[in-house]
Amino acid sequence: MIEINNLTKIYKGVSYEFTALKEVSLTIKEGEFVAVMGESGSGKSTLLNCIGLIDSFDGGEYIMDDVKVHELSNGRQNVLRKEKISFVFQNFELMRNYTLYENIEIPLLAKNVKKNNRKKLIHEVTKKFGIEELLKKYPYQISGGQQQRVAIARALISDNPYILADEPTGALDSQNSMELIKELKRINEEGKTIIMVTHDPKIAEYADRIVIIEDGKIHSHT
Amino acid sequence: MKFKNCLSFSISHLHNKRKLFFVNSLIMVVSIIMVFRVFFIYIACNFEIIQAHDFFGSARNHLYKLESIFLVWDFGYSEDYHDCIMELREKYDIVLYNNTNIYPLGDFKQDIIDYTRLNSEDDIARQSNGFPQMLFADSKLLEVIGVKDKNGNIIKLGMQDNKSEVAVGSFYEELMPIGTVFSDRFTKKEYIVSYILADNQEWMYGTVYNSGVLKSMDEWIIALPDMSKFEDGFVSYMNDVYLIADKNEVDYIKADIEKIADKYGVFLLLESFDEYEKSYKDLHHDMYYFSNVLMILLCISAMIAVITISLVSWLKDYHDIGVLCTNGFLDTDFFKIILTENFIKLIFPGTISFAILWVGDIGRGLPVKLFHFTFFIVILLFLICTVIVSCIIYHEFKRNNPVNLIKGER
Numbered sequence: 001m002i003e004i005n006n007l008t009k010i011y012k013g014v015s016y017e018f019t020a021l022k023e024v025s026l027t028i029k030e031g032e033f034v035a036v037m038g039e040s041g042s043g044k045s046t047l048l049n050c051i052g053l054i055d056s057f058d059g060g061e062y063i064m065d066d067v068k069v070h071e072l073s074n075g076r077q078n079v080l081r082k083e084k085i086s087f088v089f090q091n092f093e094l095m096r097n098y099t100l101y102e103n104i105e106i107p108l109l110a111k112n113v114k115k116n117n118r119k120k121l122i123h124e125v126t127k128k129f130g131i132e133e134l135l136k137k138y139p140y141q142i143s144g145g146q147q148q149r150v151a152i153a154r155a156l157i158s159d160n161p162y163i164l165a166d167e168p169t170g171a172l173d174s175q176n177s178m179e180l181i182k183e184l185k186r187i188n189e190e191g192k193t194i195i196m197v198t199h200d201p202k203i204a205e206y207a208d209r210i211v212i213i214e215d216g217k218i219h220s221h222t
Numbered sequence: 223m224k225f226k227n228c229l230s231f232s233i234s235h236l237h238n239k240r241k242l243f244f245v246n247s248l249i250m251v252v253s254i255i256m257v258f259r260v261f262f263i264y265i266a267c268n269f270e271i272i273q274a275h276d277f278f279g280s281a282r283n284h285l286y287k288l289e290s291i292f293l294v295w296d297f298g299y300s301e302d303y304h305d306c307i308m309e310l311r312e313k314y315d316i317v318l319y320n321n322t323n324i325y326p327l328g329d330f331k332q333d334i335i336d337y338t339r340l341n342s343e344d345d346i347a348r349q350s351n352g353f354p355q356m357l358f359a360d361s362k363l364l365e366v367i368g369v370k371d372k373n374g375n376i377i378k379l380g381m382q383d384n385k386s387e388v389a390v391g392s393f394y395e396e397l398m399p400i401g402t403v404f405s406d407r408f409t410k411k412e413y414i415v416s417y418i419l420a421d422n423q424e425w426m427y428g429t430v431y432n433s434g435v436l437k438s439m440d441e442w443i444i445a446l447p448d449m450s451k452f453e454d455g456f457v458s459y460m461n462d463v464y465l466i467a468d469k470n471e472v473d474y475i476k477a478d479i480e481k482i483a484d485k486y487g488v489f490l491l492l493e494s495f496d497e498y499e500k501s502y503k504d505l506h507h508d509m510y511y512f513s514n515v516l517m518i519l520l521c522i523s524a525m526i527a528v529i530t531i532s533l534v535s536w537l538k539d540y541h542d543i544g545v546l547c548t549n550g551f552l553d554t555d556f557f558k559i560i561l562t563e564n565f566i567k568l569i570f571p572g573t574i575s576f577a578i579l580w581v582g583d584i585g586r587g588l589p590v591k592l593f594h595f596t597f598f599i600v601i602l603l604f605l606i607c608t609v610i611v612s613c614i615i616y617h618e619f620k621r622n623n624p625v626n627l628i629k630g631e632r
Contacts, residue, residue: 054548054624075553082550093628095542097238109227110550158550 002028002051002162002193007060009046009216020046022216023060028195030161033188035207036197043216044197045166051195052164053081064162082110086155090167092147094139100126100150101135107158125153129183145176152183156192163187165196169203181206223555225562232563242535243567249531250571250604251578253524258579258600260520263513265596267506271499272595282495285317286472288463288479289491306486307366307463310479315466357425357439358447369444371417379446382414386446389417393441413445465492521603528604529611532564536615543619544627557616564608572601 009021020043028034038044049055050062053069062069064084069077086107087093094103101122108118126132129149139147148168155163165184169177177200185206188194196207204210212219236243265272278285288310310316361379368376371389379387390398395418398404402415424436467475476492483490493501503510543556551559576597583593619627 049623049625052548054628056623078547078552081548082552087548089628093541093545093548095545097542098234102234106546106549106551109231110223110546110552110555112224112227154549 001030001063001065002026002195003061003063004051005061007047007050007062008058009043009050009055010058020216021050021057024213024216024218025060026211026218028193031188031191031193033185033194033206033208034196035204035210036195036213037199037201037204037210038213038219039199042213044213046216047213048164048166048195048197052085052087053077054087084160085162085164086158086160088148088151088155088163088165088168090170092139092144092151092171094147094150094154096139099136099138100131100142103139103150104135104154104157107154111158121157125157129153144171145173145179148172148176148180149183152180152187156187161191161193163192163194165194167197167199169198169200177203223552223558225558228555228558228562232559232566235559235563236566239535242531242538246531246535246567247571247574249527250567251575253528254571254575254600254604255579256520257517257524257603258575258596260513260517261600262583262592262596263509264517265592265599267509267513269592271502274495274498278495284466284468285464286467286475286492286494287498288316288465289493302486302488304366306483306488306490309482309486310465311366311368313478313482314475317464317466357442357444359444361446364444369423369439370420372420374420377417377419377444379416379444382416385412385414387416388413388443388445389419390415390444391419391440391442392421394418394443419444525603525607528607529614532567532608532611533615536560537618540622540627540630544624544629547624547627553616553620556619557612560612560615561609564612568601568604568608572604 004027005025006023007021007025008019008023011018011020024043024047026047036044036047046055050057057070060070064080067080069080072080094100095106104122104126105118108121113121122135123132126135129152131146131149131153134142134146134150139150142150148171152168163184168184169180172180181203184194184196188208194207196203198204209221211221274282307316365376365378369389371377372392372395377389379389381387385403398415400415400418403412405412419439419442421440423439425439425442426436465475465479472492472494479490479492546556579593579597
């Protein structure tokens, strides 16, 4: 379970200061599928980045599975991220000069999975997403829809309980978007907790709950 | 993350950036060779001093070099130096290191110093690890050096019943007891064992200032050369005669030595290592200045080139580092990967430049020890550079959030 209380994030520059999250409080239960919606600049991606521990926050409490994240050092937060959180990004964020196999292998390398097991797991997960024939290709040699499936395969392979998706359908056409959201729903039904940022109401409909964020504050839950 | 995985990832990373890797390697090879060359000039200028530092360590603070025109004995040479040194030995603590050979002047029948084949050669070879090491040394030199037998007496080799006396190392004590007679298989010259050497005595190969190495004499046989074969005379000399003294007493000892030397009509000078270094450096002042300036300039240029190319190759990877962060790579993993990769970037060109320099320089007769020493220093410098670059890169990545890294923002 994720519980955040009064989370605040301030971006500071030389001549400006901008509060992106203003004392946001939110609870996400285990196995829940939550969509975060809001206009551009509302703070939804910032919220997701803070929950995903890939961005720091300036105040408030963050508790993940009974661990007080806000009290952890950066190093411990990184370890927690490695053990608990996987990401899917709008632009897929695959490493261009690496084959798809190497891209999917990354989380397993980080977790010191043995070579044979890595191979087995990669073949299992890619078979599930119908991309096992593409493994020797590079990201720029496949379509956007295929790239996003690779990104999801990479997120799933580490078997982390939380999947954070930032506009996962943002770079896809409508057909690929629907396929992807159905895939995410299926993953959620298998027990993963999903927090997804989107601006597309059709996509958000697949979530168990929609959180609307406006000007860095949670506006409503539906 | 295990080292094996770091290595695997680093190799894959380098493979994916192979063009940059080859450029990097090329620059490294050129830089290493350049820095090696200039270091070599510098080290060659300082080699004698480095050797002395290496040989004596901190003991050199109490050692004073006894300089003379030459501490030389040659055929028919005056014994003044010999007597002078012997008197000094009585009074002061003198340490002598010496060359192994006597050097013939003019025409010389090579078989005198050539390997002596003994009738008992097979027996000796069977029991020892090979053939015995024969040392032909001047009797006066042996006396001055003070090579001792088992009873602690200084050996004095001569002739006994037309047989040439030899001293054998303790290894041969049972095989060749005192009184054993043997002869050279070809010249038929006869030898008699007169002394068994005391254990653990050492003899210097080379000189302190030129790759000197001390060797145990336990398996040696010492004999006198046949002087009649030296048709034009010979020289045998000692480069390294040292006096152990306390700093406070040096002025007094210097004056005393001068007095003793005057008595024998010889020239002797006591010099500390600092004085020796100073006079050595004064003598090579221009070369020093040139080599220092060149070394500093070239080192700085090479380091800047290496650091820049390494930084550029990593900083191009902001996005990829961000992706790795979001997929479970930790700070420590990055440091290991950066370090491993930078080491590979050093080892590969390091090996190539070693091969190039080895073929080029050793082929031209460069001393191997000096070559290794210089190369070691150069690689050490690049190694330090590699660690510094790795720390800079690590710090640069560490101070950024993964989200900024993915976006390529700093």
